[in-house]
Amino acid sequence: MTITFLGAGSMAEALISGVTQTLYEPKQMIVTNRSRMERLTYMQQTYGVRIETNKEQAVKEADIVILAMKPKDVAESLTPIAHAFHEQQLIISLLAGVTTDTIASLIGKQMPVIRAMPNTSAAIGQSATALAQGAYATDKHVHMAKELFETVGIVTIVDEKHLHAVTGLSGSGPAYVYYLVEAMEKAADEIGLERDIAKELILQTIIGAAHMLKATNKHPSVLRKEVTSPGGTTEAGIGVLERYRYQEAMIACIKRATERSKELGEALLSSVQ
Ligand SMILES: NC(=O)C1=CN([C@@H]2O[C@H](COP(=O)(O)OP(=O)(O)OC[C@H]3O[C@@H](n4cnc5c(N)ncnc54)[C@H](OP(=O)(O)O)[C@@H]3O)[C@@H](O)[C@H]2O)C=CC1
Numbered sequence: 001m002t003i004t005f006l007g008a009g010s011m012a013e014a015l016i017s018g019v020t021q022t023l024y025e026p027k028q029m030i031v032t033n034r035s036r037m038e039r040l041t042y043m044q045q046t047y048g049v050r051i052e053t054n055k056e057q058a059v060k061e062a063d064i065v066i067l068a069m070k071p072k073d074v075a076e077s078l079t080p081i082a083h084a085f086h087e088q089q090l091i092i093s094l095l096a097g098v099t100t101d102t103i104a105s106l107i108g109k110q111m112p113v114i115r116a117m118p119n120t121s122a123a124i125g126q127s128a129t130a131l132a133q134g135a136y137a138t139d140k141h142v143h144m145a146k147e148l149f150e151t152v153g154i155v156t157i158v159d160e161k162h163l164h165a166v167t168g169l170s171g172s173g174p175a176y177v178y179y180l181v182e183a184m185e186k187a188a189d190e191i192g193l194e195r196d197i198a199k200e201l202i203l204q205t206i207i208g209a210a211h212m213l214k215a216t217n218k219h220p221s222v223l224r225k226e227v228t229s230p231g232g233t234t235e236a237g238i239g240v241l242e243r244y245r246y247q248e249a250m251i252a253c254i255k256r257a258t259e260r261s262k263e264l265g266e267a268l269l270s271s272v273q
């Protein structure tokens with residue numbers, strides 16, 4: 001089994017880092033990108049993967065081709081090498097917003113395409129990934145993709161129409177948590193805590209809360225109430241979050257990211273028509 005990555009950015013790296021620690025040998029991976037040779041060298045030195053600057057050759061050798069370029073670059077990437085693909089290969093696309101039909105039509109063949117939306121926590125085997133089956137992909141292809149992504153976290157299968165929502169929620173999701181941590185670190189600074197101590201406390205608070213959600217299966221509002229003593233500190237703090245409409249902001253954030261996923265797909269369609 002040979003897996004070729006077209007694109008060697010942060011998502012490709014997260015996936016390679018996870019997959020090569022589990023299911024596949026680094027030598028089974030071929031990594032190529034647009035032009036940044038130093039990035040390919042880094043990938044080779046860090047993960048032991050094969051690198052290739054001839055994209056046509058990289059595709060010809062593959063059983064699975066993983067599309068890991070930005071949505072705006074996919075047409076420019078696939079069109080010149082479309083002839084190198086054949087229908088026995090499986091394409092797994094990581095691209096936000098881009099449909100499996102668009103990918104098959106860019107290649108001009110009835111290619112089996114699975115659309116995947118992982119997140120960067122794949123790097124440590126903790127991705128939340130959703131998969132959707134394209135028109136020419138069989139259950140066997142879904143199984144292959146599921147097996148691959150299960151090496152880097154949990155996998156759920158959804159209808160392709162839901163992938164925009166998944167992208168806004170869990171594809172982008174880690175960034176929302178990091179943004180919260182950034183704010184907590186700034187606050188810790190302002191209230192006079194030493195940076196290293198604050199960092200450790202914040203990290204364990206996030207880990208502990210995530211584990212509580214999983215282990216107890218209690219609704220988050222119930223867990224929140226358990227922290228909130230009447231007239232206490234949490235109530236005072238949450239009162240400020242409510243005044244800033246924190247939950248509304250979060251809901252609007254996820255809706256906007258979902259909408260952006262749709263826009264990315266539509267922008268590509270109008271540029272290739
Ligand atoms: N980052 C994330 O958290 C997630 C990203 N995704 C999706 O993954 C994809 C990649 O995102 P990300 O890794 O963040 O992006 P990056 O910008 O980090 O990486 C993009 C990569 O694509 C390469 N590339 C550009 N043009 C071509 C081309 N014509 N042929 C081959 N490779 C090309 C770039 O090469 P070079 O450096 O040489 O220009 C670079 O290696 C996106 O489509 C995104 O929607 C999905 C889930 C989560």
Ligand SMILES: O=C(O)[C@@H]1CCC=N1
Nearest residue numbers: 096167170171172173
């Ligand atoms: O920001 C993006 O467009 C990509 C898709 C999901 C996470 N990162």
